[in-house]
Amino acid sequence: METVKPYSLEGSKKEQVASMFNAISRRYDVLNRTLSLGIDVLWRKKTVRSIQTHHPLQVLDVATGTGDLAIALARALPNATVKGIDISSGMLEVGRQKLVNKSEGKRVELLLGDGEQLPFAEASFDAVTVAFGVRNFEHLTAGLQEMHRVLRPEKPLAVLEFSQPEKQPFRALYFFYFQYILPTIGKWVSRDASAYTYLPASVKAFPYGQEFANELLSAGFTRVHIQPLTFGIATLYVAEK
Numbered sequence: 638m639e640t641v642k643p644y645s646l647e648g649s650k651k652e653q654v655a656s657m658f659n660a661i662s663r664r665y666d667v668l669n670r671t672l673s674l675g676i677d678v679l680w681r682k683k684t685v686r687s688i689q690t691h692h693p694l695q696v697l698d699v700a701t702g703t704g705d706l707a708i709a710l711a712r713a714l715p716n717a718t719v720k721g722i723d724i725s726s727g728m729l730e731v732g733r734q735k736l737v738n739k740s741e742g743k744r745v746e747l748l749l750g751d752g753e754q755l756p757f758a759e760a761s762f763d764a765v766t767v768a769f770g771v772r773n774f775e776h777l778t779a780g781l782q783e784m785h786r787v788l789r790p791e792k793p794l795a796v797l798e799f800s801q802p803e804k805q806p807f808r809a810l811y812f813f814y815f816q817y818i819l820p821t822i823g824k825w826v827s828r829d830a831s832a833y834t835y836l837p838a839s840v841k842a843f844p845y846g847q848e849f850a851n852e853l854l855s856a857g858f859t860r861v862h863i864q865p866l867t868f869g870i871a872t873l874y875v876a877e878k
Contacts, residue, residue, distance in 0.1 A: 640775075640842075641835065641838045641839045641842045642654075642835070644656070644657070644831050649775065650773075650775040651724065651751070651753075651775040654724065654725075654773045654775075655724045655725050655726075657829065657831065657832050657835065658702070658723075658724075658725035658727060658728050659725050659726065659727035659728070660727070660827070660829045660832065661827040661829050661832050662703070662725060662727030662728045662730070662731050663727075663731065664826055664827045665702070665703055665728065665731070665827075666703055666705070666731070667826070668822075668823060668826055668827060671822070671826075672819055672822060672823065676867055676870075677871075680768075680797055680866055680867075680871050680873070681705060681706050681709050681768060681797065682709065683797075683864075683866065683873055684706065684766060684768060684795050684797045684873055685706070685709050685710055685713045686713075687793070687795045687873060687875045688710075688764040688766065688793045688795050688875075689713055689714065691763065691764060691792065691793050692714070692716075693714065693717055693762070693763030693764035693792065693793075694716060694717050694718070694763055695717065695718060695720075695761065695762045695763050695764075696710050696714065696717050696718070696719045696720070696762060696763065696764045696765070696766065697719075697720050697721075697722070697755075697757070697761070697762045697764070697765045697766070697784075697787060698710060698719060698720070698721040698722070698765075698766045698767065698768075699722055699752045699755070699765060699766070699767040699770055699780075699784060700722075700723055700724075700752055700767050700768070700769070700770020700771070700773065701721030701722060701723045701728075701729075701732065701747060701770075702723055702725070702728045702732065702768075702769075702770070703728050703729075703731040703732040703735065704721055704729075704731075704732030704733075704735055704736065704745065704747055705732075705768075706721075706766055706768045706797075707719045707720075707721035707732070707745050707747065708732075708735065708736070708739065708741065708745060710766065711741035711744045711745045712741050715741075717744065717763075718744045718745075718746075719744060719745045719746070720745075720746050720747075720748060720757075720762075721745065721746070721747045721748065722747075722748045722749075722750040722751075722752065722755065722756075723747070723748075723749065723750070723752075724749070724750070724751055724752070726749055729747045729748075729749060732747045733747055752767070752770065752774060752780050752783065752784075753774060753775065753776055753779040753780045753783060754779075754783065755783045755784070755786070755787050757787045758787070759786050759787065760786075760787070760788070760789045760790070761787045761789075762787055762788055762789065762792070763789055763792050764788075764792055764793050764794075764795070765784045765787065765788050765792075765793075765794045765795075766794070766795045766796075766797075767784070767795075767796050767797070767798075768796075768797040768798075769797060769798060769799065770798075771796055771798055772798055772799065772839050772840065772843045773839070777852060778852070778855070778856060781852060781853060781855075781856035781858075782856050782857070784856075785856050785857045785858060785878055788878045789878065790878050791877055791878065792877065792878055793875055793876070793877055794853075794858060794874075794875070794876045794877070794878070795873065795874070795875050796849075796853075796873070796874040796875075796876075797871060797872075797873050797874075798843070798845070798849070798871065798872060798874070799840045799843070799845075799870065799871055799872075800840075800845035800846065800865065800869055800870065800871060800872040801840065801841070801845060801869060802868045802869040802870060803869055804868065804869075807868050811868075811870065812837075815836075815837040815840070816837050819833055819836065819837065820833040820834045820836075820837070823836070845872055846863060846865075846872065847863065849872075849874060850863055850874060850876075853874060853876045857878070858876035858877060858878060859876065859877050859878075860876060860877045861874060861875070861876040862874070862875045862876070
């Protein structure tokens with residue numbers, strides 16, 4: 638798998654990703670809603686539903702960003718506590734501001750930390766989620782193994798990630814939008830040109846479908862279910878420890 642970095646081929650991908658998200662954190666949510674036409678909200682709802690039937694009480698959201706998925710999880714699981722972890726302090730600060738006036742805010746804790754070295758004991762959580770985060774890991778295998786380590790046996794992992802549409806002409810239209818329109822709008826709004834050229838480049842380089850399912854199996858997960866969303870723009874992977 639090719640390693641794609643936001644700013645330079647030299648140096649740590651992890652540090653560059655953290656810097657990138659810190660730079661765009663204040664505009665990230667507006668850009669997400671605009672560039673995805675709001676579809677990302679529906680994708681997160683599907684992710685929540687995929688673990689909801691397990692009735693988890695302790696949930697971990699890795700690469701939580703501004704906390705959208707963590708908040709949605711707490712809202713759908715009124716008896717659960719949710720921990721979100723991310724390497725970007727800027728994104729977490731935006732997330733914490735969202736929680737101030739939310740009733741579920743007392744059940745959500747957003748923490749600064751590395752998804753490849755989770756600061757939790759083995760078998761600490763009833764469910765683990767990650768939305769649009771595994772693509773940004775510097776070491777994918779390490780990140781997946783860490784999520785497997787902190788998950789309790791027979792409990793679910795839900796991974797929501799961008800993928801690539803397979804069918805024409807939608808595939809051609811999608812990549813035209815992804816490679817030309819999205820970076821232009823992203824640069825204009827975020828004022829960080831690299832952030833929105835990194836996005837399509839990282840999606841192109843990242844394994845999806847059965848290839849990513851194989852990564853999950855190699856990390857020790859079982860019963861991997863693959864659900865393409867919106868013609869394959871994104872895919873939801875649900876697996877068990």
